[in-house]
Amino acid sequence: MSDLFVSWTEYHQLVERLAVEVYESGWRFDRILCVARGGLRVGDILSRLFDCPLAILATSSYGGAEGRQRGQVSIAPHLTMSSAPLGRRILVVDDLVDSGESLKAVLEWLRDRYGDDIEEIRTAVLWYKACGNIAPDYYVEYLQDNPWIHQPFEEYEKMNPTSLAARKKGDRSAP
Numbered sequence: 001m002s003d004l005f006v007s008w009t010e011y012h013q014l015v016e017r018l019a020v021e022v023y024e025s026g027w028r029f030d031r032i033l034c035v036a037r038g039g040l041r042v043g044d045i046l047s048r049l050f051d052c053p054l055a056i057l058a059t060s061s062y063g064g065a066e067g068r069q070r071g072q073v074s075i076a077p078h079l080t081m082s083s084a085p086l087g088r089r090i091l092v093v094d095d096l097v098d099s100g101e102s103l104k105a106v107l108e109w110l111r112d113r114y115g116d117d118i119e120e121i122r123t124a125v126l127w128y129k130a131c132g133n134i135a136p137d138y139y140v141e142y143l144q145d146n147p148w149i150h151q152p153f154e155e156y157e158k159m160n161p162t163s164l165a166a167r168k169k170g171d172r173s174a175p
Contacts, residue, residue, distance in 0.1 A: 004147040011152050014126045015045045017140045022046070022091065022124055025138065029122070030087025033079070035059055035106055038095035041153075042126060046093060055081035055090075057109070061102050073105040079113075088119040096127035096149060100134035 006014075033055040034043025040056070047054040058076040079086070090110065097103055103123060110121060124138035131146045143149075159167075 002145050002147040003150060004143070005150045006152060008152040011041075011126075012045075014140045015042055018042065018124055018126060018138060019046055019049050021138050021140065023050075027089075027122060029089040029091040031055055031081070031089075032091045032093055033057060033086075033110070035092065035094040035102065039093045039125075042095055042124075043093040046091070046124075052091075053081065053083055053087075055079050055086065057106060059102055059106060073102050075105060075109050086114050086117060088117065090118060090121045092121060092123045094123075094125050095151070096125050096129065097132040097134060097136050097139070098129050098146075100132040103132075103136070104134050 029052065031053050032043050032047050032050070034040055034057070036056050036058045037060075043054055043056070046052070057079050059073060061073045092103070092106060092110070094103060107121060107123075110118065122137040125136045126140050127143055127149060128136055128139040128141070129143045129146045
């Protein structure tokens with residue numbers, strides 16, 4: 001498996017390109033639902049740009065050594081949002097479609113709990129891997145070779161508050 005390393009600058013450019021793609025499609029939505037954790041940053045920025053309320057659904061599917069093992073998709077029992085109702089048209093946002101199992105599970109979860117209230121759901125991601133078994137409605141990059149994506153915030157997964165404090169202390173002592 002190849003690797004794709006993404007800087008903060010590249011990451012933000014991808015989010016902006018996704019926002020433009022959604023905007024230029026002309027589709028209007030009532031709420032953005034971000035799939036946490038990967039969709040948190042993407043959803044937050046889109047929510048600000050579109051001035052649209054944000055909902056958060058916590059999920060997990062990776063673990064094991066270095067977080068690279070796909071496991072069973074786990075979804076929180078409740079959606080977090082500061083205002084009700086959810087809305088008729090929902091834009092579901094995540095960072096990527098890898099296998100597609102997480103996105104499929106989230107869509108099924110939404111339909112099971114809010115199906116009578118939802119008119120349309122569309123999906124948006126930064127990366128869509130060829131190995132995915134579901135195609136997002138909006139994406140920025142299609143990755144034919146299915147690389148492992150190293151996102152800029154991964155450095156915090158190898159850190160703890162003690163190591164961060166030590167690093168920051170070293171930064172302050174430099175002239």
